[in-house]
Amino acid sequence: MSKIIVKVGMSSCGIAAGAGPVYEKLETLVKGREDVELKKVGCIGLCFHEPLVEIEQDGKSSVYGEMTPEKAETLLAERTSLTPVLSQIQDAPENHMMGKQVRIVLRNCGLIDPQKIEEYEQRGGYASLRKSLLELSQDQVIDEVLKSGLRGRGGAGFPTGMKWRFAHDAKGDSKYVVCNADEGDPGAFMDRSVLEGDPHSIIEGMAICGYAIGASQGIIYCRAEYPLAIKHINKALEQAREKGYLGQKILGTGFSFDIYIKEGAGAFVCGEETALIASIEGKRGMPRPRPPFPAHKGVFGKPTNINNVETLANIPWIIANGHAAFAQYGTEKSKGTKVFALAGKIKKGGLVEVPMGMPLRDVIYTIGGGIQDDKAFKAVQMGGPSGGCIPASLIDTPVDYESITATGAIMGSGGMVVMDEGTCIVDVARFFLSFTQKESCGKCPFCRIGTKRMLEILTRICEGKGKMEDLETLKELAPQIKDGSLCGLGQTAPNPVLTTLKYFEDEYLAHIRDGKCPAKVCSALIHYSIDPAKCIGCTKCARACPVSAITGEIKKPHFINDDVCIRCGQCMKACPVSAISVE
Amino acid sequence: MPTLVMEKPELEEALRPIIERFKGGKGITIPLLAAVQEKIGYLSSDSLDFLSKEMDIPAAELFGVATFYAMFRLQPQGKHVVRLCRGTACHVQGSLRVGEMLQRHLEIEEGQTTQDRLFTLQFVACLGCCSLAPVMMVDDEVHGRLTPEKAVEILESYRKAD
Numbered sequence: 001m002s003k004i005i006v007k008v009g010m011s012s013c014g015i016a017a018g019a020g021p022v023y024e025k026l027e028t029l030v031k032g033r034e035d036v037e038l039k040k041v042g043c044i045g046l047c048f049h050e051p052l053v054e055i056e057q058d059g060k061s062s063v064y065g066e067m068t069p070e071k072a073e074t075l076l077a078e079r080t081s082l083t084p085v086l087s088q089i090q091d092a093p094e095n096h097m098m099g100k101q102v103r104i105v106l107r108n109c110g111l112i113d114p115q116k117i118e119e120y121e122q123r124g125g126y127a128s129l130r131k132s133l134l135e136l137s138q139d140q141v142i143d144e145v146l147k148s149g150l151r152g153r154g155g156a157g158f159p160t161g162m163k164w165r166f167a168h169d170a171k172g173d174s175k176y177v178v179c180n181a182d183e184g185d186p187g188a189f190m191d192r193s194v195l196e197g198d199p200h201s202i203i204e205g206m207a208i209c210g211y212a213i214g215a216s217q218g219i220i221y222c223r224a225e226y227p228l229a230i231k232h233i234n235k236a237l238e239q240a241r242e243k244g245y246l247g248q249k250i251l252g253t254g255f256s257f258d259i260y261i262k263e264g265a266g267a268f269v270c271g272e273e274t275a276l277i278a279s280i281e282g283k284r285g286m287p288r289p290r291p292p293f294p295a296h297k298g299v300f301g302k303p304t305n306i307n308n309v310e311t312l313a314n315i316p317w318i319i320a321n322g323h324a325a326f327a328q329y330g331t332e333k334s335k336g337t338k339v340f341a342l343a344g345k346i347k348k349g350g351l352v353e354v355p356m357g358m359p360l361r362d363v364i365y366t367i368g369g370g371i372q373d374d375k376a377f378k379a380v381q382m383g384g385p386s387g388g389c390i391p392a393s394l395i396d397t398p399v400d401y402e403s404i405t406a407t408g409a410i411m412g413s414g415g416m417v418v419m420d421e422g423t424c425i426v427d428v429a430r431f432f433l434s435f436t437q438k439e440s441c442g443k444c445p446f447c448r449i450g451t452k453r454m455l456e457i458l459t460r461i462c463e464g465k466g467k468m469e470d471l472e473t474l475k476e477l478a479p480q481i482k483d484g485s486l487c488g489l490g491q492t493a494p495n496p497v498l499t500t501l502k503y504f505e506d507e508y509l510a511h512i513r514d515g516k517c518p519a520k521v522c523s524a525l526i527h528y529s530i531d532p533a534k535c536i537g538c539t540k541c542a543r544a545c546p547v548s549a550i551t552g553e554i555k556k557p558h559f560i561n562d563d564v565c566i567r568c569g570q571c572m573k574a575c576p577v578s579a580i581s582v583e
Numbered sequence: 584m585p586t587l588v589m590e591k592p593e594l595e596e597a598l599r600p601i602i603e604r605f606k607g608g609k610g611i612t613i614p615l616l617a618a619v620q621e622k623i624g625y626l627s628s629d630s631l632d633f634l635s636k637e638m639d640i641p642a643a644e645l646f647g648v649a650t651f652y653a654m655f656r657l658q659p660q661g662k663h664v665v666r667l668c669r670g671t672a673c674h675v676q677g678s679l680r681v682g683e684m685l686q687r688h689l690e691i692e693e694g695q696t697t698q699d700r701l702f703t704l705q706f707v708a709c710l711g712c713c714s715l716a717p718v719m720m721v722d723d724e725v726h727g728r729l730t731p732e733k734a735v736e737i738l739e740s741y742r743k744a745d
């Protein structure tokens with residue numbers, strides 16, 4: 001029998017779910033055992049089963065979920081008593097989540113130890129950099145990327161090869177390659193996963209880009225909220241320098257290139273290229289008009305090419321396998337794959353990578369396993385605060401740039417937050433507006449003041465104080481904010497309101513005209529009450545109530561004082577006989 | 584992270600090595616302020632004034648950057664910083680109710696620090712652990728799959744550990 005390899009998923013979410021104690025337990029268990037190798041790996045994407053442990057032996061592997069230190073002990077002693085969440089038997093039902101995926105960006109995530117460059121190299125890592133430097137000209141590299149059809153994965157979807165071409169053609173004594181790792185969209189975490197789980201793929205992608213456009217300096221602008229990602233990149237950078245993939249005269253050629261990390265300080269607008277550049281320069285991260293484009297005047301006034309994490313992670317794969325292999329996936333205008341972060345009211349939340357053009361239905365039902373508790377699917381929010389809600393009626397929309405844009409949402413960075421019948425759409429619109437309103441840098445009055453007015457209106461509607469003309473005002477404000485704003489933040493801020501108004505106007509009307517929140521979320525529009533016929537007077541609800549709004553004698557029906565009630569729902573959860581309802 | 588209220592000479596002594604490290608560099612404002620905040624816990628006006636003079640950067644520029652980014656604090660904070668994620672996935676999974684419960688339990692509003700200086704409560708944008716929603720971070724530890732009661736229990740366990 002061959003060696004047993006035990007891999008523990010130690011990305012941020014794995015650790016949050018309790019992977020740390022599992023790893024420690026395994027460490028003590030395998031101490032001194034020559035036949036077992038214990039590894040820390042990144043995220044494989046099955047986040048809903050975290051913490052995860054994979055066991056590999058004789059070329060076969062099984063992944064076990066919901067691990068605890070106790071289960072880890074069983075796992076090593078006799079595996080058969082545990083059921084894997086993923087195994088090598090192709091038809092096993094547990095494999096449906098992975099079966100429909102095509103993993104290019106996530107090719108190494110969860111498989112290799114991200115802190116060991118050798119493991120990246122064993123899976124073909126840095127061969128693409130070698131090939132680019134030794135066999136291809138700058139033009140050939142750019143052509144390869146251009147022909148692959150790769151488009152920016154950060155949101156806007158601009159062809160990557162064209163961007164590289166502009167930066168290559170720009171004149172300057174020094175140029176920069178910037179990796180935008182300021183993943184700020186709430187609900188998106190694919191970049192974090194790649195940064196943590198496969199940092200070398202980004203370094204290699206950046207070095208290839210540096211060669212192609214003639215840059216000698218790379219900067220990874222990473223948000224400070226991702227401490228583990230920063231740690232892994234720093235380690236990877238050190239290793240890449242040691243091995244000669246970064247630094248002077250790389251692989252014996254005349255090409256020199258190095259990378260440093262710049263930590264963000266928490267500002268959503270810094271995901272926008274020109275704001276990001278201002279932030280790198282140490283200023284307030286505020287956007288400026290374009291042109292000049294960063295390709296001509298970027299970081300410190302030098303020609304700069306900015307790509308997002310996922311875009312760069314595609315590059316080594318494209319160079320290694322050729323543009324045609326990449327372009328075989330996807331649709332006519334959207335080539336390759338896209339990583340999505342499935343979250344919200346979905347059964348199997350996690351990171352998935354699918355070929356472009358897959359219908360939303362397949363992503364949500366086949367891969368995501370459908371809606372939690374088998375409730376009715378209401379909408380999926382795509383593109384974060386810049387995107388919109390796609391309703392159940394459009395669930396057969398293929399995921400590609402054009403089709404998603406046609407619904408009013410955007411592809412964005414790939415967050416998919418699934419909503420069920422218990423999600424209030426007006427509340428969601430308000431949620432996004434409060435986000436963009438807070439994050440507006442304040443430069444453009446339409447964005448600064450306009451989003452505030454929209455938020456006030458939405459808040460009013462959620463509080464049951466909306467007026468019919470509010471809907472008209474919203475529709476009037478939205479295009480003005482879009483037209484009057486300099487950057488993507490303001491230009492897209494009204495999208496969540498516009499799409500929800502388009503597909504869920506009924507729900508707005510219910511709030512305004514009928515004073516009802518159909519999803520029973522908006523506090524001001526709902527009331528909890530106890531059915532005296534069902535109440536057994538157990539006092540559990542009164543004890544659960546944090547504001548003492550419930551009165552009643554023991555063994556007699558209780559009563560909720562609506563004026564005191566804060567609509568937290570604790571009483572409903574505490575009631576053993578379902579006597580409490582909400583209307 | 585320590586929060587120290589220092590007398591001026593002591594403060595200047597503490598800041599001097601940081602000034603030496605960053606002086607003359609380009610694009611250093613953000614890492615400079617981050618280093619100062621890590622050293623003394625927050626960005627006091629005294630410290631920013633001192634930096635401005637020593638490094639020849641207009642105080643307005645330092646305050647401008649300090650107030651622009653969410654990471655920087657102009658007030659001292661509690662021993663434990665509680666960051667409740669208010670990202671989309673957490674919102675959909677009920678983080679608002681968790682936030683309301685924490686505010687009631689700690690008897691403070693979001694952004695404030697408890698009287699005993701033990702907890703500072705912040706509502707933050709996405710922490711990137713969406714599949715474990717709702718999520719909060721206490722200092723550097725992430726806690727997922729929260730309910731209002733569970734969140735309170737977690738904070739109480741920190742109180743007990745002190």
